[in-house]
Amino acid sequence: MVSERVHGRYRRRLVDAAIAGAQVEIDLLVRRFRCLTAGCPRVTFAEQVAGLTSPHARYTPLAGRMIEAIGLALAGRAGARLAGRIGLPAGRNTLLRRVRALSDPQIGAVTVLGVDDFALRRGRVYGTVLIDLDSHRPVDLLPDREAATFAGWLAEHPGAQVICRDRAGAYAEGARTGAPDAVQVADRFHLWSNLAGYVETTVARHRSCLAQPPVTHEAADEPRADLDNAVAAARDASFEQRAFVRHARERYTAVQELKAAGVGIKPIAARLGLARGTVRKYYRAASVDDVLAKARDGRGSILRPWEPYLTERVNAGITNGSQLFQEIRDQGYTGSKAVVLTYLRPLRAGGSTAAPAPQPAPKVRTVTRWILTHPEHLDEQDTLALQQVLTRCQDLRKTAGHVTAFAQMLTGRHGDRLNGWIAAVDADDLPELHRFTRGLLRDHDAVLNGLTLPHSSGQVEGTVNRIKMIKRQMYGRANFDLLRKRVLLAT
Numbered sequence: 001m002v003s004e005r006v007h008g009r010y011r012r013r014l015v016d017a018a019i020a021g022a023q024v025e026i027d028l029l030v031r032r033f034r035c036l037t038a039g040c041p042r043v044t045f046a047e048q049v050a051g052l053t054s055p056h057a058r059y060t061p062l063a064g065r066m067i068e069a070i071g072l073a074l075a076g077r078a079g080a081r082l083a084g085r086i087g088l089p090a091g092r093n094t095l096l097r098r099v100r101a102l103s104d105p106q107i108g109a110v111t112v113l114g115v116d117d118f119a120l121r122r123g124r125v126y127g128t129v130l131i132d133l134d135s136h137r138p139v140d141l142l143p144d145r146e147a148a149t150f151a152g153w154l155a156e157h158p159g160a161q162v163i164c165r166d167r168a169g170a171y172a173e174g175a176r177t178g179a180p181d182a183v184q185v186a187d188r189f190h191l192w193s194n195l196a197g198y199v200e201t202t203v204a205r206h207r208s209c210l211a212q213p214p215v216t217h218e219a220a221d222e223p224r225a226d227l228d229n230a231v232a233a234a235r236d237a238s239f240e241q242r243a244f245v246r247h248a249r250e251r252y253t254a255v256q257e258l259k260a261a262g263v264g265i266k267p268i269a270a271r272l273g274l275a276r277g278t279v280r281k282y283y284r285a286a287s288v289d290d291v292l293a294k295a296r297d298g299r300g301s302i303l304r305p306w307e308p309y310l311t312e313r314v315n316a317g318i319t320n321g322s323q324l325f326q327e328i329r330d331q332g333y334t335g336s337k338a339v340v341l342t343y344l345r346p347l348r349a350g351g352s353t354a355a356p357a358p359q360p361a362p363k364v365r366t367v368t369r370w371i372l373t374h375p376e377h378l379d380e381q382d383t384l385a386l387q388q389v390l391t392r393c394q395d396l397r398k399t400a401g402h403v404t405a406f407a408q409m410l411t412g413r414h415g416d417r418l419n420g421w422i423a424a425v426d427a428d429d430l431p432e433l434h435r436f437t438r439g440l441l442r443d444h445d446a447v448l449n450g451l452t453l454p455h456s457s458g459q460v461e462g463t464v465n466r467i468k469m470i471k472r473q474m475y476g477r478a479n480f481d482l483l484r485k486r487v488l489l490a491t
């Protein structure tokens with residue numbers, strides 16, 4: 001330590017933590033020293049009181065920390081107002097300056113990293129948020145969503161073994177260059193919302209299939225005959241919807257095509273992976289209805305044993321689908337509610353004397369939502385309405401089937417089903433979903449990981465929402481540095 005000599009005394013006025021809202025000022029008389037080292041640029045320096053003063057500070061450390069905490073929580077204007085009210089006068093700029101000057105939290109090694117973008121200015125400027133998926137904490141904010149920026153960050157912060165990101169694009173490229181050894185995982189949340197987008201365009205293209213065809217009521221004066229027809233129609237409808245009917249049609253076509261090409265039963269069985277007896281049945285049938293007639297008589301609807309009971313109840317005036325479903329379930333029915341509702345629909349229409357008012361066509365977004373919702377979470381009305389749409393349009397029916405299979409693969413993490421799912425979708429005439437499967441193939445490894453590994457950045461969405469909230473408090477002026485500090489430190 002240099003030898004020093006007292007040069008004088010001077011007064012320092014410090015703001016300390018307020019007491020019960022009253023401003024506290026500390027008046028200090030401290031010594032000023034002169035440095036005796038020749039050529040020292042400081043020349044003089046002031047005495048510091050440990051725990052109370054620091055060079056040039058207007059606040060005691062405690063007051064300073066409070067100012068910073070207020071700044072983190074409320075930023076400029078609101079923070080300054082609160083600080084003033086509780087006896088810690090600090091202008092807006094002081095608050096912002098102190099928040100910006102805070103050092104970053106210690107990041108440490110992040111093994112499982114989530115990455116996503118967020119809007120800095122809505123629809124125009126995007127930033128990137130990085131999240132430690134083990135600790136669930138935001139790790140950093142980047143001012144753009146360029147591959148190079150992300151790659152640079154990864155290079156400066158090595159250690160990521162798993163990178164959970166949205167589909168392909170800049171983050172995939174950034175991860176490849178910045179952390180070539182990390183396993184890339186296509187995030188399940190993004191996979192699903194991606195699929196949802198394509199489902200919506202599919203539904204939009206089938207807009208004309210959504211409207212209910214006009215109901216004709218010629219037989220209105222013969223309610224009994226109407227009722228019988230309705231029963232038969234309902235039975236046919238529920239029969240037609242069953243999966244094995246669809247399979248039978250597909251198989252019949254496949255077998256007959258090979259037969260026409262001169263292929264025998266045994267090689268067909270090998271090629272299609274079917275039992276020889278099954279192939280023989282389709283091979284010899286004159287039409288698919290021959291095959292189906294047998295199945296229809298033999299198996300019928302799962303509802304068959306309860307059909308007389310339901311008809312009787314409807315005739316007695318009990319038409320509430322949920323109630324009737326409950327009743328037959330108590331009697332041992334194990335099928336779904338949708339089957340019951342489909343069966344009841346024409347019964348209820350036929351049983352009532354007034355013609356039902358024509359229903360407006362459901363909106364594209366509504367039908368999309370129905371298709372994307374887990375069947376158990378749809379109420380009776382929506383289940384029925386969806387069922388009607390799917391009965392009218394086989395493309396939407398196929399789409400709904402693929403969505404269900406995808407949801408099961410996604411939630412049950414059955415990555416092994418991915419290629420089969422892609423093949424099944426590609427076999428159908430669904431151009432929008434084909435765009436989705438092409439995207440899956442382009443990013444195949446990461447998608448497979450996303451459908452197999454436990455990692456997912458669902459929590460990234462929570463952080464993105466928190467960023468939005470913080471940004472809103474900043475009166476739309478999202479100063480990036482300030483936003484970054486507040487996201488990283490304000491928890």
Ligand SMILES: [Zn+2]
Nearest residue numbers: 206209393395
């Ligand atoms: Zn259609």
